[in-house]
Amino acid sequence: MRKIKPYLSILVILFSLQIVAQKTSKSNTQDLSGYALFGEKFTVTKVLSKEEMLKKYKNLKKGDSIPVQFKSTINSVCKKKGCWMKLDLGKGESSFVKFKDYGFFVPLNADGKEVIVKGYAFVDVVTVEELKHFAKDAGKSKEEIAKITKPETTYSFTSTGVYVKK
Numbered sequence: 001m002r003k004i005k006p007y008l009s010i011l012v013i014l015f016s017l018q019i020v021a022q023k024t025s026k027s028n029t030q031d032l033s034g035y036a037l038f039g040e041k042f043t044v045t046k047v048l049s050k051e052e053m054l055k056k057y058k059n060l061k062k063g064d065s066i067p068v069q070f071k072s073t074i075n076s077v078c079k080k081k082g083c084w085m086k087l088d089l090g091k092g093e094s095s096f097v098k099f100k101d102y103g104f105f106v107p108l109n110a111d112g113k114e115v116i117v118k119g120y121a122f123v124d125v126v127t128v129e130e131l132k133h134f135a136k137d138a139g140k141s142k143e144e145i146a147k148i149t150k151p152e153t154t155y156s157f158t159s160t161g162v163y164v165k166k
Contacts, residue, residue, distance in 0.1 A: 032163055035116070039104040039161035042118045047071050054089040056121060057155040065122040072117075074110050074164075078137045082106045087115065089155065095121070096134075097157040110164055119159035126152050 030044045048056065048070040056066065072087040075094055082105035086094045097117060099105065106115075126134075131148045 030116070035163035035165055037161065037163055038106050039099060039159060040118075042069075042161045044069065044116055044118075044163065047116055050087070050089050053095065053121070054091065054093055054155075057089070057093075057095070057123065060121065060123045062123050062125065062153075065120045067119070068121050069116060069118045072115060074106075074113050074115055076138055077106055077108055077110050078134075079108055079139045080137050082108050082110070084134065084137070085110065085115075087117070087157075093155065095155045095157050096124075096126075097159050097162075099162075100158055100160045104162075106162060106164060114165040116163040117157065117159045118161045119157055121155070121157050124154050124156040126154050126156075 030047065032044060046069060048068060050070065050072040053068070053070040053072070056068065060066070070087075072089065072095070075086040075088050077085045083099065083102065085097045085106055087097055089095055097119075100119065128148055128151055131152055132145050135145045135148060
């Protein structure tokens with residue numbers, strides 16, 4: 001009996017830790033029943049707010065890339081295919097999101113919707129040609145497109161999966 005007691009104690013401790021771990025992991029995940037998935041399915045954990053994401057971007061240098069999940073609102077979507085979107089970061093800043101390997105698109109009417117994205121954040125320099133292309137996709141006028149004359153440093157994001165609030 002004395003030999004069994006230590007083993008029983010260890011089993012009780014391990015069982016208790018398992019229950020605590022399950023409760024913790026459930027509290028870190030989010031209910032996604034009101035969201036539509038585009039791209040790869042992913043577990044939503046450690047989601048940054050748009051303000052926290054802006055701080056991360058401010059600390060990145062060209063060439064840096066970090067894996068991250070964050071929640072924001074869609075400012076605009078490509079009006080031709082839904083192949084990119086701009087997400088609000090607050091303070092007049094936005095993140096330009098493309099989708100990994102051009103593998104999926106978001107709805108053309110998703111402007112203003114809440115999203116949770118997973119992927120890689122980085123700082124990029126977008127050429128004048130690309131800026132004009134994106135402006136055309138966004139439905140900008142010829143006059144607005146003509147005003148684009150210099151490259152732009154952007155907060156960029158390559159997404160592997162997106163949850164869009166229905």
